[in-house]
Amino acid sequence: xxxxxxxxxxxxxxxxxxxxxxxxxxxxxxxxxxxxxxxxxxxxxxxxxxxxxxxxxxxxxxxxxxxxxxxxxxxxxxxxxxxxxxxxxxxxxxxxxxxxxxxxxxxxxxxxxxxxxxxxxxxxxxxxxxxxxxxxxxxxxxxxxxxxxxxxxxxxxxxxxxxxxxxxxxxxxxxxxxxxxxxxxxxxxxxxxxxxxxxxxxxxxxxxxxxxxxxxxxxxxxxxxxxxxxxxxxxxxxxxxxxxxxxxxxxxxxxxxxxxxxxxxxxxxxxxxxxxxxxxxxxxxxxxxxxxxxxxxxxxxxxxxxxxxxxxxxxxxxxxxxxxxxxxxxxxxxxxxxxxxxxxxxxxxxxxxxxxxxxxxxxxxx
Numbered sequence: 001x002x003x004x005x006x007x008x009x010x011x012x013x014x015x016x017x018x019x020x021x022x023x024x025x026x027x028x029x030x031x032x033x034x035x036x037x038x039x040x041x042x043x044x045x046x047x048x049x050x051x052x053x054x055x056x057x058x059x060x061x062x063x064x065x066x067x068x069x070x071x072x073x074x075x076x077x078x079x080x081x082x083x084x085x086x087x088x089x090x091x092x093x094x095x096x097x098x099x100x101x102x103x104x105x106x107x108x109x110x111x112x113x114x115x116x117x118x119x120x121x122x123x124x125x126x127x128x129x130x131x132x133x134x135x136x137x138x139x140x141x142x143x144x145x146x147x148x149x150x151x152x153x154x155x156x157x158x159x160x161x162x163x164x165x166x167x168x169x170x171x172x173x174x175x176x177x178x179x180x181x182x183x184x185x186x187x188x189x190x191x192x193x194x195x196x197x198x199x200x201x202x203x204x205x206x207x208x209x210x211x212x213x214x215x216x217x218x219x220x221x222x223x224x225x226x227x228x229x230x231x232x233x234x235x236x237x238x239x240x241x242x243x244x245x246x247x248x249x250x251x252x253x254x255x256x257x258x259x260x261x262x263x264x265x266x267x268x269x270x271x272x273x274x275x276x277x278x279x280x281x282x283x284x285x286x287x288x289x290x291x292x293x294x295x296x297x298x299x300x301x302x303x304x305x306x307x308x309x310x311x312x313x314x315x316x317x318x319x320x321x322x323x324x325x326x327x328x329x330x331x332x333x334x335x336x337x338x339x340x341x342x343x344x345x346x347x348x349x350x351x352x353x354x355x356x357x358x359x360x361x362x363x364x365x366x
Contacts, residue, residue, distance in 0.1 A: 009358075010355040010356060010357050010358075011355070011356055011357075011358055012349070012353040012354070012355065012356075013353060013354055013355075013356040014352060014353050015352060015353060015354055018351055018352045019351060022350075022351035023299065023348065023351050023352075025351075026299075026344060026347040026348045026351050027297055027298075027299075027304070027307075027308065027344060027347075029347050030297070030340060030343040030344035030346075030347045031311070031340065033343045033347075034336065034339050034340045034343050035053060035057070037339060037343070038332075038335065038336050038339065039053075041332060041335065042328070042332070045328070045329070045332065047326050047327065047328055048326060051322075051325065051326045052322050052326045052328055055318060055321040055322040055324075055325045055326050055328075056315065056318035056319060056321065056322045056328075056333075056336070057314070057315075057318055059318060059321050060314040060317045060318045060321070061314065066317050066318075066321065068200065068203035068204070068205055069203075069204070069317045070310065070313045070314050070316075070317050071200075071203075071205045071209055071313070072203070072204050072205050072206075072209075072274075072275060072313075073313035073316050073317065074209065074212065074309050074310050074313040075205075075206075075208040075209040075211070075212045075267070075270065076101075076208070076212075076267035076268075076270065076271055076287045076291075077287060077290060077291055077294050077309045077312055077313055078209075078212035078213075078215070078216060078294075078305065078306060078309040079208070079211065079212045079215055079263050079264070079266055079267040079270070080097050080101065080260075080263055080264045080267050080287060080288060080291035080294075081291040081292075081294035081295040081298065081305045081308070081309055082212075082215050082216050082219045082263060082295075082302060082305055083097070083215075083219075083259050083260040083261070083262065083263025083264060084097055084260050084263075084264075084291055084292060084295045085219070085295040085298070085300045085301075085302070085305055086219060086222070086223060086229075086232065086256060086259050086260065087256030087257060087259065087260045088295060088296075088300055089223065089232065089233055089300050090232040090233065090252050090256045092153060092252065092253050092256035092257060093153060093154050093157075094139065094142065094153065094157050094256070094257055094260040094261070095153075095154050095157050095158045095161075095292065096138070096139070096142060096156070096157025096158055096159075096160050096161045096288070097157075097161075097260060097261075097264040097287075097288030097289075097291055097292070098161045098164070098264075098284060098286065098287065098288025098289055099138055099157070099160045099161030099162070099163065099164035099165070099288070100134075100135040100136075100138045100139050100161075100164075100260070100261040100264035100265055100268070100288065101135065101264045101265065101267055101268040101271075101283075101284075101287055101288045102161075102164040102165060102167075102168050102268060102283060102284055103134040103135055103137065103138040103164050103167075103265060103268065104130075104131035104132065104134045104135040104264060104265025104266060104267065104268030104269045105131065105134075105168075105268035105269060105271060105272045105279060105283045106134060106164075106167070106168060106171065106268075106279065107130040107131055107133060107134025107135075107137075107265065107269070108127035108128065108130050108131040108134070108268065108269035108272055108273060109127075109176070109187060109190075109272050109278075109279040110130065111123060111126060111127055111130065111194065112127070112187075112188070112190040112191055112194040113176055113187050113188060113279070116188055116190075116191060117191070118191070118193070119191065119193050120193055121193060123191070123193045123194045124193065124194055124195060124196050124197075124273050127194060127269050127272075127273050128196070128211075128266060128269045128270065128273070130269065131265045131266050131267075131268055131269020131270070132262045132265050132266045132269070133262075133265065134265045134268070134269075135261040135262050135263070135264045135265015135266065135268065136258050136261045136262040136265060137261070138160060138164060138261055138265070139157070139257040139258055139260060139261020139262070139264075140254075140257070140258060140261070141156075141160060142156045142157040142160060142257055143253055143254045143257040143258065146253050146257075147250045147253055147254065153253070153257070157257075161288065165284050168279075168281060168283070168284065169185070169281060171279075172185040172186060172187065172279065172280070172281055173185050176279065178278075185280075185281050186278055186279065186280045186281070187278045187279040187280075188278065189277055189278050190272070190273065190277050190278055194273055195273055195274065195277060196208060196270060196273045196274050204274070204275050206270070206274045206275075208267070208270035208271075208274055211266065211270070212309075213306075215263065215266075216302050216303075216305065216306055217302075219302040219305075220302040220303065223302065228255075231252070232252055232255065232256065264288060264291075267287065268283065271283060271287075290312055290316075290337065292341075293308075293312060293337060293338075293340065293341040294308045294309050294312045295308075296341060296344065296345065297311070297312070297340070297341065297344050299348070312337070315333070315336065315337060315340075319333035319336070319337075
């Protein structure tokens with residue numbers, strides 16, 4: 001391609017210092033632009049745009065029944081996103097949180113399925129601990145392939161998510177299937193002591209929300225105040241300089257993936273021990289993928305992720321409301337979520353870069 005042709009297009013040049021105001025404004029601007037872009041889609045589908053926007057973005061915050069469900073969904077999204085963001089800042093891209101979420105649910109379900117008559121307050125904490133172990137184990141497979149064979153962690157973790165879903169199907173259609181479940185692919189209902197305590201009476205919000213908040217505080221302390229978190233960030237920003245300073249890349253890969261997997265596994269355990277109360281195929285609801293949007297929409301910062309998790313949870317509940325009240329297809333809800341991430345990435349790019357024209361090419365002497 002000739003230089004005169006390339007000179008007709010501007011290039012992105014990194015700003016010497018990114019504007020803090022532009023960085024903070026990027027998420028709300030992205031949300032506003034996403035709404036505007038999707039209005040055309042709703043009109044093309046023959047839906048009332050005002051009714052869709054009200055059901056999706058306003059109703060979840062003005063109805064206590066809807067807002068309690070927002071808080072319920074905030075828990076797993078916040079848990080997974082905080083774990084993923086630590087790895088993302090270290091440039092370790094764990095895209096398989098969905099599979100780690102499923103493995104956490106499977107590991108946690110082993111106790112009430114194998115010992116359905118067990119009782120005691122030790123059961124649900126043990127389930128959460130097993131969920132952490134399950135998610136970390138599944139993430140360790142990706143870490144092993146990445147460190148040992150230099151396999152791409154994006155592809156490996158993503159493919160392992162599909163394996164996890166098939167493992168779930170095998171268990172629910174085979175050895176863990178409820179014999180009295182009318183042939184539905186689900187486990188037995190868990191006993192009372194296998195359920196995490198309810199946090200707010202009259203709702204389904206449970207203590208997993210507190211765990212998510214505590215993990216968010218821990219993530220902030222870990223990334224902002226600890227030397228280990230500092231090493232992870234340096235390894236992500238300047239891997240060559242980090243290697244010269246003695247920071248091992250393999251160590252960062254293992255730590256990042258294990259943290260992300262453990263957080264996703266904890267979320268999976270809290271899901272089966274919370275609102276579901278049994279192991280079902282519907283446990284794989286896309287939380288692991290939505291948490292990627294949450295992490296980036298929050299700027300990979302623990303505080304920003306808390307806000308973006310609430311927004312994404314509201315979109316989940318609002319999307320359900322819009323499907324009922326405005327007859328919106330589920331695909332349109334997913335388009336809204338995906339376009340939100342795309343628009344945000346564009347907005348944050350212009351906060352960190354500026355457009356500049358290529359310098360004019362000098363003529364060579366004849």
